[in-house]
Amino acid sequence: MSMAILMTDTADRTTLLHALHAENGAKFGPFAGYSMPLFYDEQGAIAEHLHTRSSSSIFDVSHMRVVDLVGENPAQALETLVPGGITTLAQNKLRYTFFTNDQGGILDDLIAWAMPGGLVSVVVNASRVEHDVAHLQTLTGVEVIERDDLHLIALQGPMSEAVLVDHGADVAELGFMTGSVVSLAGSSDIRITRSGYTGEDGFELALPADVVVSITETLLADDRVELAGLAARDSLRLEAGLCLYGSDIDDTTTPVEAGLMWAVPKRRREAGDYPGADVVAQQQADGATRSRVGIGTAQRRPIRPGNELYNTDGEHVGVVTSGGFGASVDGPVAMGYVSAAASIVGTQLEADVRGKRVPCHVADLPFVIPNYKR
Amino acid sequence: MNVPETLRYSSDHEWAQLLDDGSIKIGITDYAQDALGDVVFVELPDLGTELEAGATFGEVESTKSVSDLFAPLAGSVASVNDQLTDNPEKINEDPYGDGWICTITPADPATYDSLLDAAAYAQLIEG
Numbered sequence: 001m002s003m004a005i006l007m008t009d010t011a012d013r014t015t016l017l018h019a020l021h022a023e024n025g026a027k028f029g030p031f032a033g034y035s036m037p038l039f040y041d042e043q044g045a046i047a048e049h050l051h052t053r054s055s056s057s058i059f060d061v062s063h064m065r066v067v068d069l070v071g072e073n074p075a076q077a078l079e080t081l082v083p084g085g086i087t088t089l090a091q092n093k094l095r096y097t098f099f100t101n102d103q104g105g106i107l108d109d110l111i112a113w114a115m116p117g118g119l120v121s122v123v124v125n126a127s128r129v130e131h132d133v134a135h136l137q138t139l140t141g142v143e144v145i146e147r148d149d150l151h152l153i154a155l156q157g158p159m160s161e162a163v164l165v166d167h168g169a170d171v172a173e174l175g176f177m178t179g180s181v182v183s184l185a186g187s188s189d190i191r192i193t194r195s196g197y198t199g200e201d202g203f204e205l206a207l208p209a210d211v212v213v214s215i216t217e218t219l220l221a222d223d224r225v226e227l228a229g230l231a232a233r234d235s236l237r238l239e240a241g242l243c244l245y246g247s248d249i250d251d252t253t254t255p256v257e258a259g260l261m262w263a264v265p266k267r268r269r270e271a272g273d274y275p276g277a278d279v280v281a282q283q284q285a286d287g288a289t290r291s292r293v294g295i296g297t298a299q300r301r302p303i304r305p306g307n308e309l310y311n312t313d314g315e316h317v318g319v320v321t322s323g324g325f326g327a328s329v330d331g332p333v334a335m336g337y338v339s340a341a342a343s344i345v346g347t348q349l350e351a352d353v354r355g356k357r358v359p360c361h362v363a364d365l366p367f368v369i370p371n372y373k374r
Numbered sequence: 375m376n377v378p379e380t381l382r383y384s385s386d387h388e389w390a391q392l393l394d395d396g397s398i399k400i401g402i403t404d405y406a407q408d409a410l411g412d413v414v415f416v417e418l419p420d421l422g423t424e425l426e427a428g429a430t431f432g433e434v435e436s437t438k439s440v441s442d443l444f445a446p447l448a449g450s451v452a453s454v455n456d457q458l459t460d461n462p463e464k465i466n467e468d469p470y471g472d473g474w475i476c477t478i479t480p481a482d483p484a485t486y487d488s489l490l491d492a493a494a495y496a497q498l499i500e501g
Contacts, residue, residue, distance in 0.1 A: 325414040
């Protein structure tokens with residue numbers, strides 16, 4: 001077996017939960033400059049994935065960053081950088097959106113939360129914190145507050161509501177993509193949102209440094225709750241058809257190509273008042289030359305990011321951007337970009353997996369039916 | 375980590391076991407399966423394939439990585455563990471038993487003795 005594959009963790013940053021992960025048998029790997037748990041010895045990535053779909057799992061996502069936008073009208077200001085409907089968000093509602101550049105490329109994807117008092121709180125990807133904060137600081141009349149005092153954990157899975165309620169959090173009435181500030185396990189003023197990136201019902205909690213370990217330990221002591229690592233997070237979001245920034249979307253992919261126009265409301269399309277709106281509108285009118293699609297296969301061999309895709313005539317039609325083993329599907333799952341002609345569900349393709357041609361096909365996304373609350 | 379006394383080892387984290395008929399059974403070690411995590415796919419060698427020592431003869435793929443298998447000694451592939459095609463998790467569950475990968479008829483039986491013994495391999499993974 002090749003030694004090089006036995007993972008070396010070269011990242012230098014750790015989260016406040018690092019010691020807790022180590023105590024629980026985590027195997028660590030580098031992600032966005034952080035040493036993050038990939039999976040835990042006792043369970044492994046497949047068991048962690050399945051546990052999330054059936055019960056409740058804690059994910060350390062504290063490498064991601066909460067950024068608060070304060071000012072006269074931060075929602076209106078934010079709309080100059082993103083194509084999502086932010087000014088139309090009802091209080092405490094959340095929205096998935098993305099920063100675009102002048103070519104319609106995606107600079108990062110984010111969640112925006114319209115908090116009470118006109119404050120807009122966003123969560124951005126770890127690898128893009130520096131970029132996104134600088135980008136937000138270009139807005140006039142908005143104070144950008146990087147909340148590195150808040151540490152995010154996600155509690156995901158169908159039992160998560162009951163777990164939180166049993167620990168005193170008033171979340172039973174919280175709908176999907178809604179936020180609240182609650183008391184939990186003896187701590188007050190905990191920011192919580194009913195959201196996540198697994199295709200399951202679940203919550204994300206922004207915890208102050210002094211309680212992040214104790215609240216995680218309290219939740220973990222519940223029999224219904226287990227830890228889950230980045231490997232499970234990746235396979236869960238892939239089955240749910242959700243994009244990973246830097247893999248499935250980046251500054252060269254547009255929302256049209258990525259199939260994310262559902263996140264651009266009619267008002268913003270018609271106004272065309274966000275970066276790259278003209279390119280996006282043109283692509284919508286003409287049809288994109290390539291599209292993000294699901295890739296399924298009846299084979300056991302996983303199709304991986306970077307694998308090139310060919311049609312049955314042997315012509316190159318695209319490339320895989322995410323791929324791995326889907327534990328709920330019990331087989332390989334992947335996503336990638338293919339030419340318009342090859343993007344119809346059911347189209348037979350071949351993936352070049354390290355020199356071997358693996359038969360595959362364009363599959364419906366998501367691979368699993370999401371289990372969101374209401 | 376479990377390093378059975380009765381087996382021999384390669385520095386590439388494979389184990390070898392001399393069988394009564396002179397053939398040699400091969401698999402990956404407990405240390406290797408633990409480092410890889412859940413195995414989801416195994417590419418087995420074809421029967422009769424002639425292997426040089428150190429040659430790539432297959433792949434073990436986990437949820438997060440792909441690893442080549444290297445022949446610990448020269449020989450021809452005499453049998454393969456077909457069970458791994460549908461149940462690759464056997465490698466995690468029982469790396470020295472049901473998770474075996476193949477047997478090799480060695481080109482030179484004496485090469486078996488040049489492999490690492492349990493003490494030497496244990497030192498390698500603890501070092």
